Amino acid sequence: MxxxxxxxxxxxxxxxxxxxxxxxxxxxxxxxxxxxxxxxxxxxxxxxxxxxxxxxxxxxxxxxxxxxxxxxxxxxxxxxxxxxxxxxxxxxxxxxxxxxxxxxxxxxxxxxxxxxxxxxxxxxxxxxxxxxxxxxxxxxxxxxxxxxxxxxxxxxxxxxxxxxxxxxxxxxxxxxxxxxxGLAGKPVPQPVPTPQSVPQPANATRRVKIIDVSSAAILMDKPDRINGANIGTIPKGAIVDMVVPVAGFNNGNTGYYKVVYNGKTGYINAKFGQEV
CATH class of the missing domain: 3.40.630.40 (Zn-dependent exopeptidases)
Known part of the structure; x- marks a missing residue:
């Protein structure tokens, strides 16, 4: 040196x-x-x-x-x-x-x-x-x-x-x-990046609140309000994990939410859910 x-x-x-x-x-x-x-x-x-x-x-x-x-x-x-x-x-x-x-x-x-x-x-x-x-x-x-x-x-x-x-x-x-x-400069420390909020992918777990029902929303085994089997209900006002929104069948443009409630994974009519 x-x-x-x-x-x-x-x-x-x-x-x-x-x-x-x-x-x-x-x-x-x-x-x-x-x-x-x-x-x-x-x-x-x-x-x-x-x-x-x-x-x-x-x-x-x-x-x-x-x-x-x-x-x-x-x-x-x-x-x-x-x-x-x-x-x-x-x-x-x-x-x-x-x-x-x-x-x-x-x-x-x-x-x-x-x-x-x-x-x-x-x-x-x-x-x-x-x-x-x-x-x-x-x-x-x-x-x-x-x-x-x-x-x-x-x-x-x-x-x-x-x-x-x-x-x-x-x-x-x-x-x-x-x-x-001809002295060499010291390496300049690079700033540590500030953590940024990362956009979640479409299939990441989000949250949905049950609304616009008299008492509870029906939880179905598949996204089809006519052919899907009832596997439970979710009370009005409850907030549940939403896995992904899906188009499904027999529900026009409204579609469905795939959700998890009380250990069960199923589908609810999207008109009864609001993302929160």
Whole structure:
């Protein structure tokens, strides 16, 4: 199974960049968790992250973990900072002279994230860069690091304070991962059909009420009111099982009902029965 390693930048005693009431370590955790949740819900992939909570992890611990696990892809998520509060926008980084696959992944990831950020009013694309960062240099797989806006910039910070924005950026990371790796979608569970009432066949047992008689309907051994023998009576108002309506004989278009009453099966004149 394909393995994706997510690095939640900073954590524990290292808050990362701070500004405008925000901490980088909190934002990177949220973005990564949104990305992982998206992939877990829809695609077949094994995922691991550098920290599950707010632990302190060195950069070496992170890359050693990714390398020993045998990850196919590493994504390190960060929030940028600068001495000037005017710095703003998005940028991505790969290791200098990285292979073709890494360059391709950066191109895809950068474009996917910028498309989402533009929908939130972020227009400053700071470009695709090459940097000698530890997470890129010491990892043995395709790796890319993202700097998702500037925490010191008021406009960028207002975006970073929106949960909807963090979720959209996290899912943009995830969509690029699935496209780059060609992940297979999880089987979609088929809904359990709601039981429907099934039309009964013509010969299924139904119910008939005895009506339009003075006291009782005659139960005959065959559907023939002239030649049929009387085998019993069914009192007016009784409701009996009806097996099937039949045309029979000597009764014009009225026909008969084949019924069961007190253990006897016989026929009654249909004009004395009403289906209920």
């Amino acid at each position: 394909v393995k994706v390693y997510w690095d939640k930048g900073h954590g524990g005693t290292d808050p990362g960049a701070v500004g405008n009431g925000l901490q980088e370590k909190v934002l990177t955790r949220k973005i990564v968790e949104y990305a992982m949740a998206f992939l877990d819900a829809h695609y077949i992939v094994e995922q691991r992250c550098s920290r599950s909570g707010d632990e302190s992890k060195t950069l070496k611990q992170r890359t050693d973990d990714a390398n020993s696990w045998g990850a196919n892809l590493l994504v390190s998520v960060h929030i940028n900072s600068a001495a000037s509060a005017s710095a703003n926008g998005f940028e991505s980084h790969i290791y200098p002279n990285a292979g073709v696959a890494t360059v391709s992944f950066q191109n895809m990831l950068h474009a996917e994230i910028m498309q989402v950020m533009r929908a939130f009013g972020v227009t400053n694309d700071r470009g695709k860069k090459q940097s000698n960062f530890h997470m890129l240099r010491e990892s043995k797989m395709v790796a890319c690091l993202t700097e998702n806006l500037f925490i010191v910039n008021a406009y960028d910070a207002n975006r970073l304070k929106q949960e909807e924005f963090l979720k959209a950026v996290g899912e943009a990371h995830a969509r690029c991962v699935l496209k780059f790796l």
